Amino acid sequence: MSKLNKFQEELDVLAFNQQELDSLQKELNHLGGRMTKSQIELKGFNHQRKIEWEKVNTTRPIEFQINKEPSWANIVNMARKTQVRKANYSDFLTDEEIVSSITALYDLRVELNEEYSSKMVDELKENFLQSLIGPFGLSLHMLRAFDGGAIPTVHNANKGMIPHDKNGEKLEDYQSKYNRDDYAPQHKMNQQRKERFKDSEPIIDGYTGKELNRNGQSHIEHVVSASELHGDDWARLFLNADKRKELINNEDNIIWTNGSLNQSKSDTDLITWMNTPSKKDPTKTNAQYYEMDTEKAKEAYQRAQKNKKQAVYKAVGKEVFVQCGKTSIKMGFRKALGYILYEFAKDVFKETKEVFQKKKHQAINLKDELTSRFKMIVKNISGKWKEIIKQFFDGAIAGFFSELIIFIINQFVTTLKRMVRIIKEGFMSLIGMIRFVVSPPEDLLREEIYQQCLKMGTTLLITSGGILLEEVIEKFLLSNIATAPLATFLAPIITGLLTGLLLSVIMYGIDKLDFFGAKEKKIDQRISQKIMDDLWAIEAEFDAVFV
Template structure:
């Protein structure tokens, strides 16, 4: 969409509003912020047009937008579960499920592994089996006098938060009734043990004869029982860890695939949309030079022809483009996996919001790109300059990501005011997000470029402190305040210039669209706005003849 103030197009405004000349017009000292405005007028425009614009498109396609992330990430953690944050409804249901012993009797296992299946298997043969907690002749009993015991009780398995979170109901049932956790034992032992840990029960005093432990009273072989308990717990721990690893792998894979798709679509858009955008931009820039409607239609046809030719040339480069896609998909998948794992680790101790999850993921993706730049160093920069460029890349990437998150927040704020279906919501949010992206990126780059000067100020400050150790406290505080003021001056000037510039532009813009004012006043205001923006005189409409010439010729 092109915004027009009389004869002033958005393109003219974009090219002029951040120029150094405008800085002079608001009477801000130019020497302290010249570098900042240079960054804002050149570097940032490319960030807005490329990174931010592409990011908006990809987010709207459901490829890594803030709404594609979840509070707590894609990997479940007990910390999140304890705070009511789950990756999906299934995890929530099984984590909050109440204990029911029947869920752990082997219904999900093969029929021969269930409690009744094991008993029937013995009954179908000799009817005699060994008590696994005992040794000696008395260990062999009729199966009718024995129970099938969970070595690690079903209740203990259910109360294991990690087991409930990382294993399905069926997986926990199968684990509870596995060979490693099943033991035929005397019915009296099983009823006495109940849900207690085996070795705790064995060492406890017997309720019928307090002079003996349960192991002594029931003639349990403690070494044998301890070995069975250790093996059962080891097996359960292994299966729970395997479930956690599977959970992490699935969550990381999901984010990896999403980021791979984002990279692939981004590459395709850049490769095939750039020629289209460039030609349409050139046509729009020369639109006013065409004489009459026929000339403009012919010019548009020529533009379409050039677009077709450029796209045909791109298709001839399919091998190189496929190579870029494969490499981009791999890098996207890798960064997605790493980002998901890092997010998962953070969620072991604190729950991340989905907005921070996106910023973290985009930051890691940008870090991967920065590492590639560091390794290849295509422009053969010195280590110091290369470090500066890498820092700018990472900082700018995070700034753009944060701006994309702000777009969604702005939409949330505007929706109740303008209505969720109002087309202005998306437009206003995107424009404001682009401005935020530009300002944040400019501040990042400006700070990095001037970091040496800031460090020098700090160094000089500490040198002064060292010298002033012998002077009074009052003098020392004065020197400290002076040094801090020097460090802050540049940033204060930057912020003041931004405020004054936008205040003046806002005043003129409001005058132009204030329909309570006479038409001539608004017309004159639009001309003044164009002049403030330093639009070339030939591009400004000053009278009815200029307007007729622009729209009718």
């Protein structure tokens, strides 16, 4: 073939490919116009629904740079290299896909509305079941409340209420009158003095630093007097008689001094007595008159007072910790057991329904089928051990702090047992709400979190009202001769049914009213996400063809 013919053939091929490239460019320009229109429509939809997407690079049309060199290889290579651009997500939407997406919007909205309705019905069942198992079920036996809570307080003791005092021994001790012989009987004090007199070491006055004679003028002095300790309500409430006696006669609370000083001081506070004018010489204080070493006396006083306070604080702290710990464990088990019973009951209803539906269409061994389903339910619940442990810790934390709060409140006001239950249930809900807000499920919108918190708060209010209503129902049942014997048993059941029904209706109303727009926002998100998925699929197809 001559060079002229070969060159002519290459020109023909080049002209043919140039026509194809021109045709492709026109098609792409037409497609770009349609995509621009689609983009405007989608942006309008997003703006109307207040949906924001991550900003992307603006569209740039494909540009073809033809090399001036009449080389076929260079032309083809340059064309391939320049077919690259960055585009908006909607640049590849076709007219057919626009119509399909708009049509799908209505179908998807209907589908999601039906899904929400079904979900709300399921929540009605769950709320009803949880009410029966929760505050009006397990709490009846596992969290039996007492007026004033589980930890004694001076405020309640003064009203004659001390928890865990079946025989009234603690109350009797608390209300007992001061008797010096209960702390330091005179005959034992005399015996102790005689034993000390036998010792050859000198007896030093703990207040003056002077040496004392071994006779009746040398007395054993209680720095914190028995009368002062008995007059301390906290000591009398949390330290029994033996512990108070031991504290009074502790070596850190006993010193030797002369009889005149001891009799003058009597049961008065040491510091107060030291600064008081002496009855024998009003021009001097007692400290001056008896020539006391004030620093030594103050040191002995501070040491004795410190030991007294430490003993009382330790007893109070131990009681608070023990009772809060007991409530913590009880509420932890109640929360975990409630979760297990709830899951068990829910699965039993579901599996039983499926078994009987299956029995209608085919012959089955009912006993074997139910046994198999039961094993499956147990296995399913066993697989949720992490959630069970989490429920236990939620209940335990709520139990500890609720009992602590009840103790603090009862320093000023006596909380009746109904209020005690309300506080404990309130803390249970509060811990659940905090955990939900701090660590919500990943797929939840902010509006859905607000909606769920509203439902949790409403649940707490209704449950609290139900606990108060239970007392009214119990009194009503007690007033009837026929129902009186079963009043304590029936009141929680009736209250649980009424509370569960009311709670279900109100929860349904909250979902229907959709105060925070959670439902619409969720539907919009899923619709917009579906459109995005379709757009990304189209973009991937386009890249596969033209890149």
